Amino acid sequence: MKRVYVNEERCLGCHLCEYWCAYANSGEKDIMTAFKLGKDATPRINVEDDGDVHFAVQCRHCDDTPCVKACITGALSCNDGVVEINRDKCVGCYTCVLTCPYGCIVIDKKNGGKTVTKCELCTDNSNGEPVCVRECINGAIVFEER
Amino acid sequence: MSVNYIPAVFEVLRDTDRCIKCRACERQCANEVHYFDEDFDKMQVIEAQCVDCQRCVTICPTSALKIRKNQNEFREGANYPQKLIIENYLQAQTGAVLLSSMGNPVDLPVYWDKILINASQVTNPSIDPLREPMETKVYLGKKSLDIKRGDDGEIIPDTEYPQLELDVPIMFSAMSYGSISYNAHESLARAATQLGTFYNTGEGGLHKDFYKYGPNTIVQVASGRFGVSKQYLDQGAAIEIKMGQGAKPGIGGHLPGKKVNADVSQTRMIPMGTDAISPAPHHDIYSIEDLRQLIFSLKEATEYKKPVMVKIAAVHNVAAIASGIARSGADILVLDGFRGGTGAAPTRIRDNVGIPIELALAAVDQRLRDEHIRNEVSVVVAGSVRSSADCVKAFALGADACYIGTAALLAIGCHLCRSCHGAKCNWGIATQRADLVRRLNPDFAYKRLVNLVHAWDHEIKEMMGGMGINSIESLKGNRLMLRGVGLNDRELEILGIKHAGE
Numbered sequence: 001m002k003r004v005y006v007n008e009e010r011c012l013g014c015h016l017c018e019y020w021c022a023y024a025n026s027g028e029k030d031i032m033t034a035f036k037l038g039k040d041a042t043p044r045i046n047v048e049d050d051g052d053v054h055f056a057v058q059c060r061h062c063d064d065t066p067c068v069k070a071c072i073t074g075a076l077s078c079n080d081g082v083v084e085i086n087r088d089k090c091v092g093c094y095t096c097v098l099t100c101p102y103g104c105i106v107i108d109k110k111n112g113g114k115t116v117t118k119c120e121l122c123t124d125n126s127n128g129e130p131v132c133v134r135e136c137i138n139g140a141i142v143f144e145e146r
Numbered sequence: 147m148s149v150n151y152i153p154a155v156f157e158v159l160r161d162t163d164r165c166i167k168c169r170a171c172e173r174q175c176a177n178e179v180h181y182f183d184e185d186f187d188k189m190q191v192i193e194a195q196c197v198d199c200q201r202c203v204t205i206c207p208t209s210a211l212k213i214r215k216n217q218n219e220f221r222e223g224a225n226y227p228q229k230l231i232i233e234n235y236l237q238a239q240t241g242a243v244l245l246s247s248m249g250n251p252v253d254l255p256v257y258w259d260k261i262l263i264n265a266s267q268v269t270n271p272s273i274d275p276l277r278e279p280m281e282t283k284v285y286l287g288k289k290s291l292d293i294k295r296g297d298d299g300e301i302i303p304d305t306e307y308p309q310l311e312l313d314v315p316i317m318f319s320a321m322s323y324g325s326i327s328y329n330a331h332e333s334l335a336r337a338a339t340q341l342g343t344f345y346n347t348g349e350g351g352l353h354k355d356f357y358k359y360g361p362n363t364i365v366q367v368a369s370g371r372f373g374v375s376k377q378y379l380d381q382g383a384a385i386e387i388k389m390g391q392g393a394k395p396g397i398g399g400h401l402p403g404k405k406v407n408a409d410v411s412q413t414r415m416i417p418m419g420t421d422a423i424s425p426a427p428h429h430d431i432y433s434i435e436d437l438r439q440l441i442f443s444l445k446e447a448t449e450y451k452k453p454v455m456v457k458i459a460a461v462h463n464v465a466a467i468a469s470g471i472a473r474s475g476a477d478i479l480v481l482d483g484f485r486g487g488t489g490a491a492p493t494r495i496r497d498n499v500g501i502p503i504e505l506a507l508a509a510v511d512q513r514l515r516d517e518h519i520r521n522e523v524s525v526v527v528a529g530s531v532r533s534s535a536d537c538v539k540a541f542a543l544g545a546d547a548c549y550i551g552t553a554a555l556l557a558i559g560c561h562l563c564r565s566c567h568g569a570k571c572n573w574g575i576a577t578q579r580a581d582l583v584r585r586l587n588p589d590f591a592y593k594r595l596v597n598l599v600h601a602w603d604h605e606i607k608e609m610m611g612g613m614g615i616n617s618i619e620s621l622k623g624n625r626l627m628l629r630g631v632g633l634n635d636r637e638l639e640i641l642g643i644k645h646a647g648e
Contacts, residue, residue, distance in 0.1 A: 009584065019168045137205055
């Protein structure tokens with residue numbers, strides 16, 4: 001299955017993927033609206049930095065899906081290898097946040113933290129392809145079969 | 147601390163309505179111009195540190211940034227423009243030689259722009275390069291005067307002298323590993339390999355990782371002899387002796403110690419962190435005879451299998467010097483014009499020493515023809531060949547191929563901020579800082595270089611087709627295909643071309 005990977009030696013730590021991700025999933029008309037009108041756009045990708053080492057991390061869509069197993073309401077499910085979230089079922093217990101070994105499930109600031117959100121490979125927005133991959137200025141983030 | 151007389155050169159304009167405070171500009175500016183001010187909850191700038199490299203402008207996701215010339219003006223004066231006043235302030239402050247990078251930006255004549263190309267009309271058909279074969283392959287090296295035929299009457303290919311075969315008439319000029327980054331070198335090497343042309347190591351030696359690109363590499367031997375060994379000479383397809391560089395004729399090179407990291411030190415064979423200083427002259431070359439000795443030493447070392455090139459800066463007596471070089475045993479002569487780039491040069495030398503490549507090329511080609519030794523050497527021109535049109539004009543003035551340096555760097559992101567000597571290139575080109583080098587992704591960069599040269603090659607074919615010429619060989623030295631505009635008689639005479647309308 002194609003997944004999003006980051007080539008650590010190419011990641012510059014510019015954090016732009018976070019902003020594009022948040023905008024892409026905000027539903028707002030442009031990136032400025034997404035951030036300037038207090039809409040609390042939440043990125044589902046996070047760039048980890050330590051000195052000269054940077055890499056972007058988002059949901060790995062693990063085969064053993066610990067988050068799905070931990071979810072108390074069945075809001076998280078794995079369909080065709082993509083771990084998806086049903087926000088109507090999520091009660092914001094954050095068990096999945098605690099369980100995710102990569103720290104890739106984030107609290108959705110947009111609705112005051114009542115639910116969590118996570119990368120669904122941009123299948124749940126109008127982009128149709130992972131926006132972090134498309135917008136990465138150094139080709140560090142790739143969407144490929146490995 | 148006294149008053150600092152030096153104003154910021156640039157203004158950084160930020161549209162706060164657009165800025166989303168993502169801080170990408172801050173993270174990506176090696177000059178530390180941008181910073182986030184928590185008290186005011188907005189991005190601020192230290193303009194004095196900006197070199198106008200355009201990195202922040204290019205990556206800003208909301209196009210919130212613009213850099214422009216500082217609108218603050220000193221009192222006007224044609225004799226002492228603001229730039230000159232500031233340079234004097236700077237020298238009064240530091241007591242140092244002014245340093246600059248890349249090519250001479252001074253408003254001096256660009257002869258390429260005053261030369262126009264012919265096209266066929268009615269009586270001589272033009273050629274459509276999309277429908278008919280068009281040859282832009284060239285061979286560089288000394289040519290035999292005789293045509294030899296076998297018993298069957300067929301021409302026997304001339305293999306007497308080693309030749310460089312170029313699929314496109316454009317090569318990447320000498321830029322050392324040290325002055326440019328590992329990733330930049332990798333991009334050039336991969337592009338040259340894919341294009342079937344050559345890139346040049348410059349005087350910085352050849353990183354072992356790039357030995358695999360050897361068949362498309364020209365290895366340089368310069369006055370500092372950095373990185374030169376038998377193994378190094380054996381890697382290259384040709385060897386270039388650098389006598390001079392267009393950007394800084396008459397002086398050597400100086401790679402600051404801060405660019406000499408572990409890899410560079412190993413490649414150059416010098417201690418880490420030490421300045422790599424190339425002497426102004428080759429201390430073993432004080433005459434054409436001495437040059438001949440080095441040429442033949444190198445030929446001997448490589449069993450006469452590789453052409454030896456000699457590169458000189460275009461200076462006043464260039465035609466006579468070229469004649470000497472053609473007689474010295476060199477296979478290829480490289481002329482580097484005064485607008486050629488550099489990773490660092492004293493400003494006064496870069497801006498005031500040398501002559502335009504167009505005049506030098508015309509004078510050299512004519513001199514070699516007059517002396518019946520044009521076949522002894524191929525002539526390659528460098529020093530600001532900026533477009534395919536410049537290439538076509540160069541061929542018509544007598545060049546066998548062109549070297550591009552600045553144009554190649556532009557292809558991989560250089561924005562000509564001319565701050566290479568600061569070693570903090572925000573585009574990952576002219577730097578050795580690992581975090582900055584990483585910004586140049588060779589997977590993208592080499593494709594951009596290939597694209598650029600392909601595009602130029604297409605345009606060269608179009609222009610040749612327009613003239614009814616179907617190969618570089620037929621265009622070479624064909625000065626009737628050129629006309630000058632706005633040039634005086636003396637200039638036209640040196641260029642060997644007629645004025646438009648004649």
